Amino acid sequence: MLRPEDNEILCRVGPGTPMGELFRRFWLPAFMPHELAEPDGEPVRFRLLGEDLVAFRDTNGRLGVLDEYCPHRRAPMSFGRNEECGLRCVYHGWKFDVDGNCVDMPNERPETDFKHKVRIKTYSAAEWGGYIWVYMGPAEKKPPLPRFEWATLPPAHRWQRKWHYNANYMQGLEGELDTCHTTFLHRVDDAAPLSEGLKEAVSNWGKDGMPKLDVRDTDYGYYYGSQRDMGDGQYNWRLTQWILPSNSIIPQPRFPISSRAYIPIDDENTYVFGTSYNPEAPMTQTDVDYLESGMGAAPALIPGTFTPEINRTNDYQRDYAAKRRGHASGVPGINNQDRALVEMMGTIADRSQEHLGTSDIAVIAARRRLLQMAKDLANGKEPDLPQHAAAFGVRAIDVKTADTAMDAVVERYRDKLRFG
Numbered sequence: 001m002l003r004p005e006d007n008e009i010l011c012r013v014g015p016g017t018p019m020g021e022l023f024r025r026f027w028l029p030a031f032m033p034h035e036l037a038e039p040d041g042e043p044v045r046f047r048l049l050g051e052d053l054v055a056f057r058d059t060n061g062r063l064g065v066l067d068e069y070c071p072h073r074r075a076p077m078s079f080g081r082n083e084e085c086g087l088r089c090v091y092h093g094w095k096f097d098v099d100g101n102c103v104d105m106p107n108e109r110p111e112t113d114f115k116h117k118v119r120i121k122t123y124s125a126a127e128w129g130g131y132i133w134v135y136m137g138p139a140e141k142k143p144p145l146p147r148f149e150w151a152t153l154p155p156a157h158r159w160q161r162k163w164h165y166n167a168n169y170m171q172g173l174e175g176e177l178d179t180c181h182t183t184f185l186h187r188v189d190d191a192a193p194l195s196e197g198l199k200e201a202v203s204n205w206g207k208d209g210m211p212k213l214d215v216r217d218t219d220y221g222y223y224y225g226s227q228r229d230m231g232d233g234q235y236n237w238r239l240t241q242w243i244l245p246s247n248s249i250i251p252q253p254r255f256p257i258s259s260r261a262y263i264p265i266d267d268e269n270t271y272v273f274g275t276s277y278n279p280e281a282p283m284t285q286t287d288v289d290y291l292e293s294g295m296g297a298a299p300a301l302i303p304g305t306f307t308p309e310i311n312r313t314n315d316y317q318r319d320y321a322a323k324r325r326g327h328a329s330g331v332p333g334i335n336n337q338d339r340a341l342v343e344m345m346g347t348i349a350d351r352s353q354e355h356l357g358t359s360d361i362a363v364i365a366a367r368r369r370l371l372q373m374a375k376d377l378a379n380g381k382e383p384d385l386p387q388h389a390a391a392f393g394v395r396a397i398d399v400k401t402a403d404t405a406m407d408a409v410v411e412r413y414r415d416k417l418r419f420g
């Protein structure tokens with residue numbers, strides 16, 4: 001369980017909140033590149049960390065992120081005209097460039113010189129690794145872009161998708177850091193479509209529902225290992241990465257593996273940025289077809305939106321006949337199953353009502369670390385990680401070995417776990 005006051009610190013991300021400030025020390029993925037492809041294209045209204053913002057690409061191709069509310073009388077800048085290197089508010093014509101300067105104020109006489117006294121709030125944006133990222137922290141603390149392994153790979157090695165989660169970011173993240181549920185929630189029936197990698201994983205998970213867990217704190221977050229007894233003298237070890245503040249890398253016995261970032265839109269809504277990638281080879285058509293089907297690491301989306309097709313409004317398409325056949329939840333698709341359970345906890349779970357066991361140690365460790373870092377920052381202690389771009393470059397592994405200690409597994413696979 002978590003005390004209600006700590007749950008508040010953990011989940012609230014708006015301006016001025018401790019966790020919101022911690023997130024504001026990191027670059028955060030915010031858009032797929034196609035959303036802001038066109039110079040002078042339509043501006044895009046969005047919310048990030050509880051702030052209403054607008055993004056646009058100006059005439060010269062520069063990305064701009066501005067306050068959604070015009071500093072004149074708070075009209076929506078997303079209704080604005082994106083033209084000639086700036087976004088012009090359609091209410092009275094004030095125009096701002098990507099740096100926040102007011103470059104035109106056509107309703108004021110020039111002698112007032114008012115335009116030089118007004119700025120609009122701006123944040124930095126940059127394209128990297130298949131996403132457009134936004135940095136919302138103090139300008140003097142702006143870090144380099146994080147060198148996640150997948151971001152450094154050629155685009156053909158990865159497949160990426162963004163989707164909406166109707167819950168607080170932490171619930172989604174906790175699902176990633178909870179290998180124990182895989183044995184139970186992801187038990188499927190023979191009719192369920194699985195990739196080759198997932199077939200192997202599901203079979204491993206099914207053999208041992210009481211994995212031993214071991215967590216090791218690192219400069220970037222932690223890795224934790226789960227040891228499952230395969231019954232033949234071998235253990236299935238899965239080493240999952242948690243990278244601050246809210247990124248996971250989930251291993252699979254075969255590539256592609258999946259990285260997901262849980263990015264708070266506000267306290268009760270999240271965008272997930274899912275990257276499936278193969279560090280060693282381009283994705284195959286079979287990989288891509290499976291990912292596109294929405295049955296694996298990411299959901300299928302309602303066309304033209306970031307809303308999963310399988311969602312709360314259709315009861316996650318739960319199939320009772322499949323349940324009778326032995327499918328655990330009846331919800332089609334591995335990631336849909338995760339999201340269904342997390343969203344149905346309510347948008348902010350009441351963690352004071354929980355009863356945590358030994359299978360929850362990774363979840364507990366992540367909460368503790370985030371709470372400590374948020375409190376530290378509120379007391380003036382800055383996080384180190386954002387400035388160390390190479391520290392983000394780690395990989396998760398899923399292997400079978402006779403080793404019974406995580407350190408031995410780490411030693412054996414050291415060259416596969418860290419990059420950059």
Ligand code: FES
Nearest residue numbers: 070072073089092
């Ligand atoms: S409210 Fe934007 S110019 Fe007046």
Ligand SMILES: [Fe+2]
Nearest residue numbers: 181182186338
């Ligand atoms: Fe899961």
